[in-house]
Amino acid sequence: MVIATDTEMPTTRQVVRLGIIGAGRIGQVHCLALSRNPKAEVVIVADFFVKAAEACAQKFGIPSAVQDWKDVIRNPAVDGVIICSPSDTHHEIILGAAKAGKHIFCEKPIDYNLKRIDEALATVAQSGVKFQLGFQRRFDANFQRVRQAVQGGEIGEPFMLNIKSFDPAPPPLAYLKQSGGLFFDMMTHDFDMARFVVGSEITEVTATATSFDKEITAIGDITTAIVSLKFENGAVGVIQCCRKAVYGYDQRLEVLGSEGAVDINNNYPNTATVYGADKIKRDLPLNFFMDRYKQAYEDEMISFVDAVANDTPTAVTGMDGKIPVVLAFAATKSLQENRTVKVNEILYGKSVM
Amino acid sequence: MVIATDTEMPTTRQVVRLGIIGAGRIGQVHCLALSRNPKAEVVIVADFFVKAAEACAQKFGIPSAVQDWKDVIRNPAVDGVIICSPSDTHHEIILGAAKAGKHIFCEKPIDYNLKRIDEALATVAQSGVKFQLGFQRRFDANFQRVRQAVQGGEIGEPFMLNIKSFDPAPPPLAYLKQSGGLFFDMMTHDFDMARFVVGSEITEVTATATSFDKEITAIGDITTAIVSLKFENGAVGVIQCCRKAVYGYDQRLEVLGSEGAVDINNNYPNTATVYGADKIKRDLPLNFFMDRYKQAYEDEMISFVDAVANDTPTAVTGMDGKIPVVLAFAATKSLQENRTVKVNEILYGKSVM
Amino acid sequence: MVIATDTEMPTTRQVVRLGIIGAGRIGQVHCLALSRNPKAEVVIVADFFVKAAEACAQKFGIPSAVQDWKDVIRNPAVDGVIICSPSDTHHEIILGAAKAGKHIFCEKPIDYNLKRIDEALATVAQSGVKFQLGFQRRFDANFQRVRQAVQGGEIGEPFMLNIKSFDPAPPPLAYLKQSGGLFFDMMTHDFDMARFVVGSEITEVTATATSFDKEITAIGDITTAIVSLKFENGAVGVIQCCRKAVYGYDQRLEVLGSEGAVDINNNYPNTATVYGADKIKRDLPLNFFMDRYKQAYEDEMISFVDAVANDTPTAVTGMDGKIPVVLAFAATKSLQENRTVKVNEILYGKSVM
Amino acid sequence: MVIATDTEMPTTRQVVRLGIIGAGRIGQVHCLALSRNPKAEVVIVADFFVKAAEACAQKFGIPSAVQDWKDVIRNPAVDGVIICSPSDTHHEIILGAAKAGKHIFCEKPIDYNLKRIDEALATVAQSGVKFQLGFQRRFDANFQRVRQAVQGGEIGEPFMLNIKSFDPAPPPLAYLKQSGGLFFDMMTHDFDMARFVVGSEITEVTATATSFDKEITAIGDITTAIVSLKFENGAVGVIQCCRKAVYGYDQRLEVLGSEGAVDINNNYPNTATVYGADKIKRDLPLNFFMDRYKQAYEDEMISFVDAVANDTPTAVTGMDGKIPVVLAFAATKSLQENRTVKVNEILYGKSVM
Incomplete structure (x- = not known):
């Protein structure tokens, strides 16, 4: 070109x-x-x-x-x-x-x-x-530092990943109805991050979920999900997603490896701590993705x-865009069938697509 | 009496x-x-x-x-x-x-x-x-503070629990052979903690696991496990266990709820931070359960x-001692059958006991 | 206009x-x-x-x-x-x-x-x-949050201020020779910050200083200084400056008041912590003023x-520009005469200007 | 013996x-x-x-x-x-x-x-x-870790010390009247800590102070003091004392050196952080010396x-007991005379003893 x-x-x-x-x-x-x-x-x-x-x-x-x-x-x-x-x-x-x-x-x-x-x-x-x-998120300094730690050998061979990805509040129902559901709308970002930091493909997923909101339940969606992962390189992982964290947008990640571990915390608007007569307080993290990922x-x-x-x-790449969707299908199937789903079932299967 | x-x-x-x-x-x-x-x-x-x-x-x-x-x-x-x-x-x-x-x-x-x-x-x-x-662990100040936050309504209704429970290094193979395996030997403590802080019974478990140690694999055990939980009150949770964290004994826990969240960090031998020309460093956490839970x-x-x-x-109570064992059986079954296992299958079933 | x-x-x-x-x-x-x-x-x-x-x-x-x-x-x-x-x-x-x-x-x-x-x-x-x-620095989110805490009454009446202001390394000697010295070149920023966050004028200064660098000593300058302050509102304060902190640009501040305290930490390029077999490490803070105060x-x-x-x-304002220079003269005089110097001695005196 | x-x-x-x-x-x-x-x-x-x-x-x-x-x-x-x-x-x-x-x-x-x-x-x-x-305090794990860092060369040659030592609330007036005053009753502990962690004798002191409490002022005492120090080895330091910190007993210390720095934080009853809709909170530090220094x-x-x-x-030793009293005399004299006082003036002088 x-x-x-x-x-x-x-x-x-x-x-x-x-x-x-x-x-x-x-x-x-x-x-x-x-x-x-x-x-x-x-x-x-x-x-x-x-x-x-x-x-x-x-x-x-x-x-x-x-x-x-x-x-x-x-x-x-x-x-x-x-x-x-x-x-x-x-x-x-x-x-x-x-x-x-x-x-x-x-x-x-x-x-x-x-x-x-x-x-x-x-x-x-x-x-x-x-x-x-x-x-x-791949361009965020925190996630990049984790990837660097894992890929650069700072923590040895990765054993286990944990991603926490919580939104401040659920989007409007109208949005949710056409969103594809939590696994597609929200967790695809986290599936991508899992692949990005571990540097290995996910081969199996197992989903557990619940809903704290009757309206969201009524449209067949969930609010809170846990998806366990197995990676090609033998590592395991778990993604936790929730549509509501009243203290703000919570985006954290940890990797445990044979020689150490790495974790990241959220980003805050300032570093101030206020010490009062009853509690020690700090301000809430940057509230949503537009602020949190501004530089990214x-x-x-x-x-x-x-x-x-x-x-x-x-x-x-385009494949980086496809695989999280495959994983979202696998998580959906796992939740429906109460079982571990191999990603290959989706890639080569016929039932879901 | x-x-x-x-x-x-x-x-x-x-x-x-x-x-x-x-x-x-x-x-x-x-x-x-x-x-x-x-x-x-x-x-x-x-x-x-x-x-x-x-x-x-x-x-x-x-x-x-x-x-x-x-x-x-x-x-x-x-x-x-x-x-x-x-x-x-x-x-x-x-x-x-x-x-x-x-x-x-x-x-x-x-x-x-x-x-x-x-x-x-x-x-x-x-x-x-x-x-x-x-x-x-129920007597540890950190876990008690989490329970107080959850039971006292500081975080509203609990949505999701995460427990991380990593040992510094695997015990000797001889010990492991008669230990009952990771779910029984190690994760029963975490099953108890899950019930203790959430204050509700676990009804379903789903296990994912791997092993980074060939000798441990050879005796049929695992080194690294993720067990997802569903609670009677609608909350979900996930326990992560690993036999090896080179930086020491890692015992953390988080609960996300409708009105907030609570997490705890590890305990350290001192609060000193050393700032050097290449990194900012602090000493490792208290290394194992005898030190970490001395006061408990x-x-x-x-x-x-x-x-x-x-x-x-x-x-x-005695029932507090029984239930984690039931859960360990359920996790074992889940891992064997690659599916979610209802705890009732173990309590009333016949196959495993 | x-x-x-x-x-x-x-x-x-x-x-x-x-x-x-x-x-x-x-x-x-x-x-x-x-x-x-x-x-x-x-x-x-x-x-x-x-x-x-x-x-x-x-x-x-x-x-x-x-x-x-x-x-x-x-x-x-x-x-x-x-x-x-x-x-x-x-x-x-x-x-x-x-x-x-x-x-x-x-x-x-x-x-x-x-x-x-x-x-x-x-x-x-x-x-x-x-x-x-x-x-x-007045436009930096951290310092602004401190000012807001103090002026907004979050910590009651301010009792005592501490500013730490350390550069990564001394500038070249050629620069230092025409810089006016540490009190003028470096500490004027901190004098301004002291006025900004406490919201009261400084009436007395007392300086203590040392030099760890023979060349800097030879040109009559200092590398490390402590200047105690008295404010019109009765508060006291202390500024610590140093030309060298190998871990990077260190800009912190604390205010203790009748109803609480507020402090700020440095800004970091990422929030990652790496847990190794010997230490827990994080990366150094943003290294110098161009990075640290980019948004400011x-x-x-x-x-x-x-x-x-x-x-x-x-x-x-222009007066905000003048007063730190007056304070730098007062600190110089205090150091020369080993005594507390009232700021009025400079404003109305004749010897130094 | x-x-x-x-x-x-x-x-x-x-x-x-x-x-x-x-x-x-x-x-x-x-x-x-x-x-x-x-x-x-x-x-x-x-x-x-x-x-x-x-x-x-x-x-x-x-x-x-x-x-x-x-x-x-x-x-x-x-x-x-x-x-x-x-x-x-x-x-x-x-x-x-x-x-x-x-x-x-x-x-x-x-x-x-x-x-x-x-x-x-x-x-x-x-x-x-x-x-x-x-x-x-010499037996406290935090202060010992600082001393180890300084004496063991982890931060190179020490340049500057900062000690913060705040009590939760002033003692009763009756106690204060016979206490000898803040420099003797409270700061002698900090003078000792300064010598302990820097490992060098203090040669000069300069005091600045204020009082936020009329009754304490009326008995000729102060509530809030800043004492700058010069050490024999060329380092400088500053001790901040205050009779009141509503959030509890605050005992911190930092040393900046040629190759790095070390600081310590307070000790807390637990490591829990509670994330709410308005603030992120943690409990107050251990409240007073009996709790804080229990192990010490x-x-x-x-x-x-x-x-x-x-x-x-x-x-x-006995000399470790004498020198802080000498320094308290020197700080008192410095405050009275608004000037830097050499410690030798007290050791060999006649006016104060």
Whole structure:
């Protein structure tokens, strides 16, 4: 792939020209990150609600705002697209962008249908465009430090992983109804993190879950889940997810290994401790993913732009996007059947997809 | 039950007179605790290796040392016995002591056979003696503070529990061969802690496990296990056990609830942090259960002596001793059959016992 | 003051147009912050080394680069200047900018001569321009949280302050020779912080100091100092400064009050802890002021731009710039004369200035 | 010195026989510690309030209780005395005990009159008895770890010390009136700790202080003090004392050195953290010296008994008792004269003693 350059200037003048598809909250996060990145330029933004696209264009000084995402992929000035539109449009846009030769950064998920995921990944592969999935946690300093400790041998061979991933409060029911459920909507991030830090594929999952909220129960979803994992390298792990932690967004992780262990704590808005007559207190952690992963969102975009500009592999591949969905299917099946499910049952089975 | 008193002195002079059965390491821990307890007096110590009984007697100023535990329960000056002999003798001694009208403090386990446990508990019940099991962790300030937070409503309704319980290093193979395996030898303490802090019975368990040690694998045991739990009150939980954490004895626990969460950290020999040119360092946690639970061992003995002296219920009952064994059977079955096992399958089933 | 606006657009289109004087490290930090601030526009940059000005202009897309700072204050398109030139030029540029009606953001110090400081402040006052001094720590989330705790009554009446302020390593001797010495170069930041968090003026100082470096001793400077403070409100305090902390930049602060206390810790690149067979380790804190106060530098510039745009008072005044210099003189005198020095001796005395 | 032994048994049967002088709170702390020490036996207890002596004797099984401390030093069965009587009796009892050939453990202070201290120390030296002063903090695991770090070279050459020493609340005025004032009553412990961890003598002190309590001000005392120190080895330090910290007993210390730093935190009753919807909370530290230094009190008594039993030097000498009093005089003089005071002015001067 050759990326477009403004002129025949030397490579230091290379700027990756991007189109944003979806001008909502996450689209704007990426616009901000790209506005700070001297190697990138956002040349067009699309949103089905064209007013949103126009507002975004004005806010970030983007020259063009359109309604139809196809106008983005048709635009010859566009090197790549940032897909931030609703999940059920990802598959179609990926196919279109890939066929148009545009590099692709896509928010998770690719899709929740494994056949459509495979189709999207195959199309990307044939077209030769870069593809990066939006697992921004991989760019977080804490998770990266854990990966470095594990991969660098600081804790020896990993034995056991524990991930805790709690949201401050459940999203609205309307959102939950179309979210795919906790395993797909929430735990796919944690499945990715498990693979990322342990550096080995998950072969078996076993799920236990409960719901503390009657409305969420009524729509067939759960609020609180524990999924045990077995990895190809012999390690085991467990992911704990919960839709509600009143003290804020709780994102922690520990790995125990043959020569030691590593854990990470949450990030806080300040380091102050207040000592009172009854208790010692500190402020709550950064409250949600937009604050907690602010730098990670910026860094994942830098990474994508660099991969395009330098023609190097992206940091989060299409397969990295597919496997967590497979694992979410396996966890669902495990919960339904009260048994350990081998991931291969999903990959090659037929019942669920 | 009326306890023996030295004379017809007022109750403040009441001293509980005890016999120690088993003069090994844990027997001596209890002798030390009792030597510091003005309400208790150890009047006799028994050990099959009579030299050990004699050495213990001399060290702690105990007037009588014998070989046969039956000499302890026959002794009319003895109000109660502290059973610290090998696990496979517990059943017989409990039966003997109960029939002799002696109060019983028994190190875990009662037995690993559920029929024999039931027989022991029935005999205790018929005799009316006090019975306390040696789950010393219940007396630890950290675990008690968690229980207080959960039971006192500080975190609302509990949603999810996580227990981490890692030993510094595996015990010798010879020990492991007769230990009953990780679920029985190690995780019964954690099953008890799960019930203690959540305050609800466990109804289902699901186990995932691995082994990092070929010799341990060869004897059919595991080194690293994850057991997911469902509680009667709707909460879920997960226990992580490992035979090896090179940085020391790691005993932590967290509970997430509807109004908050509580966690505990390990105990350390000092609070010093050393800041160097490459890292910030602190010393390792207290290394093993004798150090970590030193105060808890003393306090469980105070609790037992008080229960006897004041004719009040003991803090850890016979049923508290039985249920973790049932759970260990359920975890074993879950691991064998790769499925969630309802605890009722063990309690009323026939296959395992 | 009326600030220039691009056109007769509504106030939301107001953009503060700024000139940078001094294109070195800190000048570029401000350029970056301003490039991210939609309310500001850098229209010119000056540096005696004109190549540096040109490089800066290219890097941040600034339309004009010049050698002479006078070209900045003469420029009618400029609303305000950001003074980042060497300390000994600050006085002259402040006078020039104020007389030209340009708002002023000035890096510390205004000057180290009290008469010249007074002259600069008087000229600023007469001209009516905004003036903000570059005490960026006031914008740091940790220090702000302490101030909030103290001023908001969370700890009652403050009794005692402790500030620790250690650099990773001494600067080069060449720098130290013209730095004014530790009290002026380093501790003025801490004097400001003491006033900021306690919210009361310092009336007496007493200094104790030592030097661990022969070369620094040889030029008449110190490496390690303790300065005790008395505040007008009756509180006492102590500042500890050191030129060398091998583990990195150490910036901590504690206030003890009648109803509690508050302290802050350093900021770290990640929250990971690694547990090894010998020690428990974490990475070193953010190493120096550019990393530690990255966000504070951005926020102080937002604050200045807002003060200009909205015609509101600046967050750090000229007097806030003068008083720490007075305190540095008092500390110097205290050290020379081995006695407590009342700050009034400096403000109204004649010997030192 | 030869210590008495019960019989001509081998040395392992040697028991140090002690008399307690003063049966108040601290006397009972020592009785408890000695009751747990198999190498020691308390054979007599004296208290001017003979009922207190009798109650103590009954509680700890001490065979003899008397009113007059002279009956203790006359008793041929007594190898040494533990002086826990009011401070103004220490001098006389030390002289009497030393002349009677009894080893001496003495609570602080020896006296607050330097001539009487010198007389006491000279008498002890002539008699050849062991003498240990009750600076129990030297036996605390945290302070010992700091000393080990400094003396063992973990932080290189020490540059700067900071001690924070805050009581939960001021003692009653009646106590304060006869206490000698904050420098003598409270800070002598910290002066000792400064010497203990830095391992060098203090040569200069400079004091700053205030009072937040009118009644304490009215009796000429202070509540809050900062004393800067210079050490013989070139290091500097600062001690902060306050009579009131509503969150409890606060005892912390930091040393910065050429190769690193070391600090210690307080001790807490448990390690639990509770995460709520508004704050993250933990319980207050151990509240006062009896809880905080429980183990240190036991260990200092073990150390004294061992020194007597093995005829080895004591861990805290008479000179260790004198120097903090000299430093308290120097701090008082510094506060009165608003200047740095060289310690030699007190040691060899005439005005203060």
